[in-house]
Amino acid sequence: MSQIPKNAKPLGEYLLLKVVETSLVSTRYLAKKIKEVQLDGEIILEDKELWVEVLASEFANDAAYRRKFIVEAKDAKDNSTSGALPVLDVIMTSNKLAVIYPKIESEALSNTQLKVGLTLYEVQQIMQPVADALDHFHDRGIVHGLLTAKDIRIRKNGDGVLTRMGIHKQARWMFSSIQSEEGLAYRAPEQLGNKKIVGEEGDRYAFAMIVYELLSGNLPWDSKLKEEAVLPLKQQDRLLPLSTNVVRVDAELQACLMQYLRNSPNDRPKNCTIFMQVLNEAIVREEQTAEIPNVDPKVLERAQKKVSALDEKLAELERKISAKEGKLAEAKQQWKQSKERAERKYEEGLNSWNDRMAKGHELLQQMEQDYDSAWSKLAHWFSQSKKEEERLKLEAAKEEFQELRKEYEKTREKSEIKLKEVMEKADLALQAVQRKILNELRPMRLEQSSLEEQLMELGEVHPKLLGFRAKKTFSRADVIVGRSSIEMILLPRGTFIMGAKDADQHAEEEEYPAHKVVFKKPFWVSVVPVTQGFYRAVTGTNPSSFQGVHRPVETVSWYEAARFCNTLSLREGLTPAYEVDADEESEIRWNKKANGFRLLTEAEWEFAAKANRSFLYSGGEDVDLLGWYSDNSEDTTHQVGLKQPNVWGLFDMSGNVWEWCWDWKGRYSDRVAMAPAGPDEGLGRVFRGGSWNVDFSLLRISYRGFERPNNRMDNLGFRIARFPGRK
Incomplete structure (x- = not known):
């Protein structure tokens, strides 16, 4: 039996063993539940360690707060979530209010973590559970009210966990009773003005301030400023942008984070999930743009x-x-x-x-x-x-x-x-x-x-080391046939908006409505269109009108592109993606469980071309830097990979040759689509990307062309893809 400290003190059914942490609002104790008090006065405790959050006496003695506390604590207990410490019990005496939480193996956000600046991935791991928890409670009308960095603890696996939920709902009276306000840096302007409004918008403001501090190691103002000089900066939206304190910062991430720190609560995003989505996309972009390591x-x-x-x-x-x-x-x-x-x-x-x-x-x-x-x-x-x-x-x-x-x-x-x-x-x-x-x-x-x-x-040594066995997104693999090869890259799963933007003056009716598309698994795609050299190595033929080993193959029908994919799959020991009727070649079915080579779907093509950006063309807005078209091609195709790639490293997505896709041509729906593959039939198969002999407006990512699948054109080729899986 463990020895009870001399300064331990009882509170209801619990024995407070020692102080863990103090704040102006509460004191956290390490505690255990009392199992039995023997006749000789010896106290027997249960084995399980707990945290008891004892609120400051100002709250315990406030009748209005006590009434709110009962409702708040019960709501938090009934609506627990994995990202926050669950409320196990509540203690109410004539002069004490306390909340019982389980003790978890964790540590507080250290000053080191807050001052050095963490990576995007580290911040994502800490704050994703916290964001989920805040949104969970906000949906149920529960507000933290006094969120600071001290309210976040780090589990052994690196995940963050939110503490002190269940004691601060609508606590306007708190601020009038506290003479020296704690955690001023994290408070929203409306919490510091005369009205002292406490709501979920303030929680999200504090959440964003903690993220800012974790990413930069600083707060968004000059550290020499006194506290009274900070409030006007918040009220006038004059906080320092993240780029002031971080050398390399993702533009979309910075814009989103600073939106949460706006003075007006109405201007802030409506949940924390929005920011986490932007953060996750920034992590992907960071991986995409990372250079291939120069390994010894x-x-x-x-x-x-x-x-x-x-x-x-x-x-x-x-x-x-x-x-x-x-x-x-x-x-x-x-x-x-x-x-x-x-x-x-x-x-x-x-x-x-x-x-x-x-x-x-x-x-x-x-x-x-x-x-x-x-x-x-x-x-x-x-x-x-x-x-x-x-x-x-x-x-x-x-x-x-x-x-x-x-x-x-x-x-x-x-x-x-x-x-x-x-x-x-x-x-x-x-x-x-x-x-x-x-x-x-x-x-x-x-x-x-x-x-x-x-x-x-x-595989971390070099992105090409594992080939198609790699699981890390943006890994690379070479498909080698004889002396010819083609490089492929593993694109991430993700979500994007497919279709033309309203502001696109060249957009046609069939490019609307813009709609959300979701991919739940990653896929490999070739960095360039299939070249004539690679096509000849696989099939033994080269039907192209403009000859050149490193030029894209063209003058191939959709059926010939599908047969090429199956031939390459069989050569590489993969399950062919396409099932072809022996008697009727036009009847082709896609086995989506197969890991063989295939054509991109129309949605996959647009996802790859956009690469988490909103440009008109794949890789930017300057079409001459990105692709070959009627004004710069000199009426011919060109060697692949000569123009600038998009951010994911894909070349010739705009211009040079159109690229066959799997889909039959069909109309868009405004509903969310899960990895769509087009209708079951149509007037023709889709092709995308523009070509050497068309106007620049047709090189736009959202433009949709189609052609009968047995037709061949000297400006139409294809790019290959496949799902992950070794065999």
């Missing part, structure tokens, strides 16, 4: 050797796992066959008896009908002996049928018991095999998982 050749060589060694181990392990899984599948097949044989035997026996029963019943019915017929009744009137004879025959037939029925019931019951025994025996046999094989597979799969983790760690 010796380090890269060692890493490649480790990858090769791990590949060999994984291949051997996969063979063993496959053999075990084959045995398991064989056992399941035998189990299925045993059951089918038993059911068939049971049904055959039952059918035989059913035939006998049907014939017996039919014979009995015929005898009954004959006995009751008019002719029989007339004969019986003339001869009583004949009537008695036929009655006895009928009774004997009935008894015989009853005996047959009894025998049938016994036989059926025995057959059902036998069937059940056979089924149970088959189940037990399968379960025994499953236990044995699964016990053998378990350590193999653990080893497989460990080896794959080691591979993923090696």
Whole structure:
């Protein structure tokens, strides 16, 4: 039994062991619940450690606050969420108010974390749970009211957790009772003026101020200013932008963050989720624009050797796992066959008896009908002996049928018991095999998982080291066929607005309405359109009108592009994406579970071209820097990759050649679309991106063209894609 500190003091059912943290509003104690007080006065405590937040006496003695406190604490207790400490209990005495929370393994946001400036990823990990928790409580009318950096703790895994929810709702009277206001830096202007309004807008202001401090290591004003000089800066929207304190800052992130720090509550975004979405997009953009590391050749060589060694181990392990899984599948097949044989035997026996029963019943019915017929009744009137004879025959037939029925019931019951025994025996046999094989597979799969983790760690050395096995977005992989190759990049999952902007003066009706599209999984896409050299290496032909190994292939039909994808998939040992009818090539189905090469969908193409930007063209607004079109192409295609890429490193998305997409041409809907793949039929297949012989306005990302899939044009090629997955 642990020794109780001398200065420990009871509060209700709890014993306060020591002070953990103090603030002007409350004091946090480490505490335990009292389990028992023995006759000799010895106190027995429960093992579980708790935090008890004891509010300052000003609140406990305020009758209005006490009434609000009861409602607030109950609301917080009934609406707990993972991003905030849950309220376990409440203590109310004549002069004390306290909230009981679980003690979690965590630490407070340190001065070091607040002063050095964290990475976007570190801030995301800390603040995402806090944002979710604030939005959760705000949706239920619960406000924190006095949010500061001290109210956020960091779990062992790096996630942030919100504390002190459930004690500050609509606490206007707090500020009048506090002479020296704590956490002034994080307060919204409306919390510091004469009215002292406390609402969810103030929580979001404080949230943004904490994010600003975490990212920059500073607050958005000169540190030499006195507190009374800060309020006018807040009220006049004169806070220093994030770029003042951070050397490299994402423009969209800065704009969004400063919006939360506006003076007017009505000008601030309506939830914290909006900022977290922008932060997540900024993280993606940061990864996208990061340069490929210049790795020491010796380090890269060692890493490649480790990858090769791990590949060999994984291949051997996969063979063993496959053999075990084959045995398991064989056992399941035998189990299925045993059951089918038993059911068939049971049904055959039952059918035989059913035939006998049907014939017996039919014979009995015929005898009954004959006995009751008019002719029989007339004969019986003339001869009583004949009537008695036929009655006895009928009774004997009935008894015989009853005996047959009894025998049938016994036989059926025995057959059902036998069937059940056979089924149970088959189940037990399968379960025994499953236990044995699964016990053998378990350590193999653990080893497989460990080896794959080691591979993923090696992938950090260089983005191309793992090829298509990589899981980190913006990793790269080369597809090499003979002396030709094409580079692919792993794009992230995400959300974007598809379609033309209202301000686009060149937009056509079919580019509207703009609508949200969501991709729940990443996909690989080639950095450039398929070149003539790569097409010839795969197919042995080059149909292009403008010859050149490094120029994009063109004059290919949609069907030829699909066949190319399947041919490349088979060569690389992947499952072909397209299923083609042998008798009717025009009937092509997309197997979305396959990991083979394929064409981009129209939505994927636009997502890749936009690259989380809102430019008219892929990569910017200056079309001459980005693509080949009628004014600069000199009436020919050009080598791929000569113009500027977009931020994701994709070349020639605007201009040079149009690119076939999977979709049939169809109309847009204004509803949210989950990875759309177009209608089931249409007048033609979509192509995108513009080409060497069209006006600059057709190079816009949102422009949609279409053509019959069997047609070929000297300005129409394609780009390849595939879903992640090694095999």
